[in-house]
Amino acid sequence: MSGPAQTETATAATDRAPSDRADVCVVGSGPAGSLVAHRLAEAGHDVVVLEAGERFDETDRLERQERAIRPAHGPLSVWDMGGERDAYSSTGERHYPLNVARVKGVGGSTLHWQGMVMRLHESDFEVRSREGVGRDWPIDYADLRPYYAEAEEALGVAGDADNPFAPPRDGPFPMAGFPPSYSDSVFAEACERLGVAMHSVPNARNSEPYDGDTACVGYGTCRPVCPSGAKYDATRHVAKAEDAGARVVDRAPVQRLEHDAAGETVEAAVYATPDGETHRQEARAFLVACGGVETPRLLLLSRSETYPDGLANSSGAVGRYFMDHLFAGTGGVLDRRTRQKHVGFLTSECHQFYDDPAAGTDGPEGSVPAADADPSDLGSIKLEFFNYAGPSPVEQALGSDQWGDDLLDSLRESYGNHVAMGGLVGQLPRSEHRVGLDTSTTDDHGSPVPEIRWSLDDRTRRTIERANEIQERVLDELGAEVTWQVGPENTGPAYHHMGTTRMGTDPAESVVTPEGRTHDLSNLWVAGSSAFVTGGAMNPTLTIAALSLRTAEFLDEELRQN
């Protein structure tokens, strides 16, 4: 496997010199960058994509899967994260484990994601108007609705239209959803008695062959690696972009963006290559799509005399309003078999408490009590029913101090009767939660590393407690003995980095326009979750994809006119 220090002979595949002429330089090859690159290349523009990480060999995925299962290999080893290249600081009240939360490489963090793709609700775009907190987006669900449909086609979403709480849609999902699990059917008995609705989960995972990729074959290691390619990752759109004529350069971390003398446009992306050289890629337009941490970091690293606080940062909002979703979970054991660990994805969720987390239920044989908290003091809750509760037998075997019959006895005792509910809770944007630069620590190119200052606010804590309360009620109705819970004290982030270059119409308070262009520089665009104004409690990638497809349209139009 190639590593950052490996030397290479320049070939067509590894020539990292800048292109002579480029209409667009895209920084980052995750879902946002690759979708935009594909659309623009298809439209006839010359596109160069600069990716900091390497281009992983798809034939290595089973080896990566083995590293994910065997305890001798830490989680960072699966996608070769860590080291000086990926150094960071976490200085907030809560530690932020950045390097397990991302992948640097062609395809970006979709290489290790779970693959859950829900649309935000209408309410998510107008939190300020509805609840008096946070901030409204400058666009609404109707603006994004057609792009959500396009994004579902692009990513290949398997889903069923059985979710009564989902926002309106115009047609079916591209593929049928995955049928519910046996474990779901165990939960369904209790949920029905309590009046708690269960419904399917939209998955960016093939329930049938789709667009040249196989149907899911059940490896069970979706996160952090899908060896079959049935789970969507952005390498699909990298390949499509290249087929359409785009050039993708890996191991080319962009160090800074340089603007013209007037400070009106970006002229070049300055990037490093493994041979120690530094290059300038010039282009008519630049799109930064490096995720919610590296996008603001690059803008901050691009400070100049004209922009001493960083590029596109006249608002001071670059890096601020960093948000993630918080995990809330409750699990236990039953006196019956629950058939966990056959697959690594979810097949049932509950969005009943998303728009009204305080509401109780009124079932035929029981209820979930309404929350004690003031409804306006709670954020959205998305609840999940796990298909992978409890220990994995193979992982437990490898980590055990037993073997032979004793080990088998322990595995039999541990496996088979676990149940668990998870959930995501959103947090509101707060100025003090931010991605900045730690000038006391530098990466492998001498640049200050990202500093993440992040914590929990009281509203988020209360919402996690409410999620736990609902989960406990369901597990109690199920007759489960609760053996663990993740609540406000031991919660962690869901690795959804959002909000750090938020969109808006007021240049004094936001970084990008509703179209995705920075307010400050006319040819500098941003795509991805950093543009989110609020984060709701839905996994963000479908919204990242929808916003990116929308931005691609505006950028295409701009390139045609100028």
Added chain:
Amino acid sequence: MELTRRDALAALAATGVAVSGGGAAYLASRESGDSPAGTADANATGTADGPIGDAELDVLVAAAEVFYPSEIEGIEEFVTSFVRGRAADRPEHARAQADAVAALDDYARNWYDAGFAALGRETRDRALRAMSVDAVEADPGGEDDQRVRYYVRNELLFALYSSPTGAELVGLENPQGHPGGTASYQRGPES
């Protein structure tokens, strides 16, 4: 429960061997009776045609007899097919595995006056515990005991419990690492 070559194939598939490379050639040769270069069944030492020879295999089979549950049969065929197939596909891994096997064998000779495979099952168990293979953390680049845990104990248990037959001992017919499809997760325990 009887382990078969089919189970070894399933375990190899989880490591990528059965779909490409020398492992596929090795397995094909097992079917045909031929011996492709570097994978000869008859190589008596681990140095002539590849790092895993009969001597190394004897140690691995003897270790598997300790690590695997007593109800498992067909260990020799399973271990031989898995280890040989993997060695043909990943020679660097095989060399490191052979080094770990040698460390275990040396330990047995130093403390029990016989090679590991020549010890009785109970003595092998004691030797492994005395070497701390039950307690140390697996580390492919670590000390002898850590490498024995990684390349011997965990290699063999990974092969067993990521295969459907091995995991079925626990009640799971589609374990992590095995592409067992999307039907089993929908089935109840009685189906």
